[in-house]
Amino acid sequence: AGKTKSAYVCNECGASYGQWQGQCGDCGQWNTLSEIVLSAAAGAKQVRTGYAGAAESHITALKEVSDENQTRLHTGLNELDRVLGGGLVEGSVVLIGGDPGIGKSTLLLQAMAAMAASQKALYISGEESLGQVAGRAKRLGLALDHLQALAETSVEKILAHCQQAKPRILVADSIQTLWSEQLTAAPGSVSQVRECAARLVRYAKETGTSVFLVGHVTKEGGIAGPRVLEHMVDAVLYFEGESGSRFRILRAFKNRFGAVNELGVFAMADKGLKEVANPSAIFLSGHSQSAPGSVVLVTREGTRPLLVEVQALVDQSPLGNPRRVTLGLEQNRLAMLLAVMHRHGGIGVSDQDVFVNVVGGIRVQETAADLPTLLAVLSSLKDRPLAEKTVAFGEVGLSGEIRPVPNGEERLKEAAMHGFKRAIVPKANAPKRGQFGDLEVIAVERLMDALQAAF
Ligand code: TYD
Ligand code: MG
Secondary structure (H helix, E strand, C coil), rough: CCCEEEEECCCCCCEEEEECEEECCCCCCCCCCEEEECCCCCHHHHCCCCCCCCCCCCCCHHHHCCCCCCCCEEECCCHHHHHHHHHHHHHHHHHHHCCCCCCCCHHHHHHHHHHHHCCEEEEEECCCCCCHHHHHHHCCCCCCEEEEEEECHHHHHHHHHHHHCCCEEEEECCHCCCCCCCCCCCCCHHHHHHHHHHHHHHHHHCCCCCCEEEEEECCCCCCCCCHHHHHCCCCCEECCCCCCCCCCEEEEECCCCCCCEEEEEEEEECEEEEEEECHHHHCCCCCCCCCCCEEEEEECCCCCCEEEEEEEEEEEEECCCCEEEEECCCCCHHHHHHHHHHHHHHCCCCCCCEEEEEHHHCCCCHHHHHHHHHHHHHHHHHHCCCCCCCCEECCCCCEEEEEEHHHHHHHHHHHHCCCCEEEEEEHCCCCCCCCEEEEEEEECHHHHHHHHHHH
C-alpha cells in the first residue's frame, strides 16, 4: 500500500491546507478544518464506472465543432427557470443551498412533479421517508402520476438504481446524507460529501442526466456545507429568506449557463411556493410616507430591474474609531463613499457611527447603489426625508462625479410603473426632455448637484 497523505479541508468554505490549524485562513472561521485522507493510490484506484456512452476522446478543431444547442427544460416554475438562465440544461448539475427549513425540498418537489409529465424524473430522499415525501406532495396538490421516488443514502446503490431506471432528471436531497462505501469517513464529512457529489457529477456528464443536489447550510461543526461543492457543479443557487418573512429569494451564485446574480422570488404559502412575478413592491418597506434616512433605489439584479429601499442611520459615536456597518452592501464601498462625500461634498461624518441596511434581505452588488446610499446617509444626518415618491441611482466616482449605470431607461420605466414622481439620476442616463412619462427626471453630474437637488 502506498503512503497515505492527509489534507485538512474547511467545512465552511472548502479551503484546503497541508496542516491542521485552528482558524481557516480563507473564511476566518474557527475549528472548521477536518482531515481527509488522500491515499497515494487514490488516483489510480478511481473506480471506472464505464457507463454506456462514455466514448473515446479525440482532439478537434474548435471551429469545426457545431454549437451545442443546449436543450433546456421548463421546470414548471418561471422564477426557477429565470435563475437557471432560461430553464434546466440537459446534463447539468445544479446545487441548491440554503438553511434547513427554508423550502429547498418543497421547491424541488414542485419542479420535479411538473417536469415528470414530460421526462423521467427520480426524487431521491435521504432525509425524509417516502411516506413523508408523498404526504407533502399530496398536501401541495401536485400531479404525481409520473414522479418516481427512492429512499436511499448509499451512492453506490443510488447509481445502480439509476442505471436500471435511467431517469433524465435526478434530485439528491440532501447530499449531506449520502455516503460511499469506498470511504470510511462519516456521512456529512467533507470527504464523503465531495466523493458522493463527484460520483453524481460524473454520472450526469456521462449519461446527460440533469442532477439537482440539495445542500444544507450548516452551523454545526463536522458537517460540510454546500460551499465545499461550489467548484464541482455547473450552477450554484442559494435559497434565502429572512426569518419571519414568507418571501424567499433564489439567487444564482454561479452559473455556467446563465447570468449570476439573477434573482427569483417566491412566497411560501400553505400550498407551497408561489412565484412572485412583480417583486419590486415587496422590497419597499411598506410605509407610504418617506422617512429620514430612507431612499428607494432602482437596482438591476440579473436581467430585471428591482426597486429596493436602502436605509441609513447616522448617530453620534462614543468611539474614537466610529463604526461603519452595512447589511446588503459592501462595507468598503461605504467607507469609500463617505470619503468622497467629505472631500467633494464638504460633509464629514468622522465622529458619527454609520449603519446602512438594504430592506428585505437583498444584497445589492452594483455601483448604482452609490448615490442612493449617500443620499440616505445625508438624509439621516440632517434628519430630513427626501421628497415623497423619489427614487435614485448612479455610481459615485472618486473625484465626486456621478457616473452612468447600464440600462438607465429600463430603471426609469420600473420607477414610473410603480408610481414614483421624481428620479435623481446620472446625466448620461437621463432623457433629454427631463421627463419620463409622469416621472420628473433630475439629471446630475457632480455629487454636490445631487445633494442639492435632493434636499
Ligand atoms: P422544506 O422544503 O422542508 O425545507 P428544506 O428542504 O429547505 O429544509 O420546507 C419546510 C418549511 O416550509 C416548513 O417549515 C413548513 C413550510 N411549508 C409551508 O409553509 N407550506 C407548505 O406548503 C410546505 C410544503 C412547507
Ligand atoms: Mg428538505
